[in-house]
Amino acid sequence: MKTKITLFVAVLAAALFGMGCASLDDGLIAHYPFSGDAKDESGNGNDGEVKGPTLAVDRHGKPNSAYSFDGVDDFITTGGDGTSLALSERITISAWFASTDDDGWIISRTSDTEPAHQNYILSIHNQTTAFWLNGLEMDDFRLDGNLDLRDGKWHQLVATWEKNGGVNNTKIYVDGSIDNSKTSPIDSLTTPIWKVQIGGGIEALPRNFLKGSIDDVRIYSRALSSEEVKALYDLEKPKTK
Ligand SMILES: [Ca+2]
Ligand SMILES: [Ca+2]
Numbered sequence: 001m002k003t004k005i006t007l008f009v010a011v012l013a014a015a016l017f018g019m020g021c022a023s024l025d026d027g028l029i030a031h032y033p034f035s036g037d038a039k040d041e042s043g044n045g046n047d048g049e050v051k052g053p054t055l056a057v058d059r060h061g062k063p064n065s066a067y068s069f070d071g072v073d074d075f076i077t078t079g080g081d082g083t084s085l086a087l088s089e090r091i092t093i094s095a096w097f098a099s100t101d102d103d104g105w106i107i108s109r110t111s112d113t114e115p116a117h118q119n120y121i122l123s124i125h126n127q128t129t130a131f132w133l134n135g136l137e138m139d140d141f142r143l144d145g146n147l148d149l150r151d152g153k154w155h156q157l158v159a160t161w162e163k164n165g166g167v168n169n170t171k172i173y174v175d176g177s178i179d180n181s182k183t184s185p186i187d188s189l190t191t192p193i194w195k196v197q198i199g200g201g202i203e204a205l206p207r208n209f210l211k212g213s214i215d216d217v218r219i220y221s222r223a224l225s226s227e228e229v230k231a232l233y234d235l236e237k238p239k240t241k
Contacts (some may be wrong), residue, residue, distance in 0.1 A: 006175075008129060009136070012020075013218075014048055015156075022228070024224075024228060024231060024232055024235065025042075025132060025219045026182075027092075027220045027222035028035075028042045028218060028219075028220055029042060029044050029046070029084070029140065029220065029221050030044060030046045030078065030079075030085055030217070030218070030219040031216075031217070031218050031219075032048055032076075032078075032194070032198070032205055032216070032217040032218075033065075033215075033216055034055070034058070034065055034066050034067055034078070034214075034215050034216070034217075034218045035064075035065055036055065036064050036065070038050050038067070038076050038078070038172050040078065044084065045084075046078050046079055046080055046084055046085060046196075047078065048076040048077065048078040048198065049076065049077050049078065050067070050076050050167060051072070051073075051074065051075050051076065051077060052069070052070065052073055052074030053067040053068055053069045053074040053076060053199060053214075054067065054068050054076070054189060055067060055068075055074075056068035056213050057067065058096075058215050059096060059098070059154035059215065059238050060238050060239070065215070066096075066213050066214065067198075067199070067211050067213065067214055067215070067217035068212075068213045069199040069200070069209065069211060069212060069213070069214065070209075070211060071101060071104065071209050071211025071212070072209060072211075073200075073207065073209060074199055074209065075197050075198060075199040075200035075201075075207075076197070076198040076199060077078055077195050077196075077197050077198075078195060078196050078197075078198070079109070079194075079195035079196040080195075081193070082194050082195050083182050083193055084194040085109060085170065085195075085196045085217075085219055086107050086119070086193075087120070087188075087221055088163075088188045088189050089162070089163040089164070089188060089189075089225045090161065090162040090163060090165075090221070090222050091120060091133075091145065091159075091160070091161050091189070091219070091220065091221070091222075091223065092158065092159070092160045092218070092219070092220035092222065092223055092224045093120060093122050093158070093159050093217075093218070093219050093220075094152055094156065094157070094158040094159075094216070094217070094218040094219075094220075094232065095107055095122065095156075095157055095198075095214055095215070095216060095217045095218070096155065096156050096157075096214070096216045096236065097149075097154070097155060097157060097210070097212055097213065097214045097215070098149045098152055098153055098154045098212055098213045098216040099124060099149075099152065099210060099211060099212025099213070100151070100152045100157070100211075100212070101124055101150065101210055101211045101212055102124065102126075102127055102150065103123070103124055103125055103126070103208060104123060104124050104199075104200070104208055104209060104210025104211065104212070105121055105123045105197070105199070105200055105201050105207075105208040105209075105210060106122045106124070106157065106198070106199070106210060106214060106217075107120075107121070107122045107171050107196065107197075107217060107219070108120070108121040108122070108123070108196070108197050108200075108201045108202075109121075109194060109195070109196045109197070110194060110197075110201055110202055110205060113204075116173075119133075119134055119136075119189055119194070120132065120133055120189065121201075122157060122159050123208065123210075124149070124150065124210065125142075125144070126144070126185075127148055127150065128144055128145045128146065128148055128149070129145035129147070129149060129157055129172055129174070129179070130142055130143065130144050130145065131143045131159035131170065131172050133158075133161055133186050133189060134186070134189065135171065141170075141184050141185070141186055143170045143171075143172055143180060143181070143182045143184070143238055144180065145157075145172045145174065145179045145180050146179050146180050147174050147179055149174065152212075154238070155174060155175055156174070156175050156176065156216075156232075156233050156236060156237070157171050157172070157173070157174060158172070158173040158174075158224070158229050158232070158233075159171065159173075160173075160223040160224055161184060161186070161223060162222075162223035162227070163186070163187065165223060167183050168181035168182060168183055169183060169184055169223075170183070170184040171226075173226070173229045173233075173241075175232030175233060175237075176229060176230045176232075176234065176237070177230070178196070178226060196219065198214060198217055199214055210216075216236055218232075
């Protein structure tokens with residue numbers, strides 16, 4: 001009997017612990033580990049279509065496990081019918097990249113319909129990083145990163161936004177640590193019917209193709225906490241470092 005009670009308490013404790021700690025899979029609506037292809041491993045069927053980039057060595061030294069983009073016309077398009085990766089009140093977008101490019105879009109979901117031109121974009125812009133958000137009431141909210149990451153080495157770039165996240169509700173993290181934050185007045189992201197693009201934007205706008213490599217793209221329907229971003233970095237970083 002005592003063993004049974006002990007077991008029950010252990011199971012209950014494990015269940016409560018599990019409820020208190022969100023998993024890094026919670027709210028993961030698209031995940032591209034680029035393990036030989038551009039399939040979405042989140043289980044949501046948002047498989048990517050590869051339009052030019054070639055498989056390359058990843059940050060772990062593993063061949064055919066990242067994509068190399070030529071900065072001319074290469075991109076990957078995804079998001080099914082164009083509505084499945086539309087988000088309105090909170091988001092996390094994350095990717096590893098290695099580049100020396102001055103300007104390029106890493107992950108973007110944009111529209112060419114007025115009044116909105118952007119939905120969300122994670123990019124290199126003006127020699128640092130930038131996270132763009134667009135709501136119906138305001139174009140071109142942008143949070144610039146502080147760090148210049150154009151060293152050709154692999155970096156993890158994560159951006160989060162939460163409508164009701166209070167002061168500094170928009171954040172950019174680099175390699176697991178906060179780089180910059182700012183309060184966004186955006187009330188709600190627009191939800192135009194456009195696909196998510198990796199490595200360059202849609203045809204109707206300047207496409208901002210990135211020259212460099214991209215890997216492990218993740219899109220979440222929630223804002224990860226700083227502790228979770230650090231945990232994601234520890235999970236994905238090269239183990240030999
Ligand atoms: Ca990979
Ligand atoms: Ca090409």
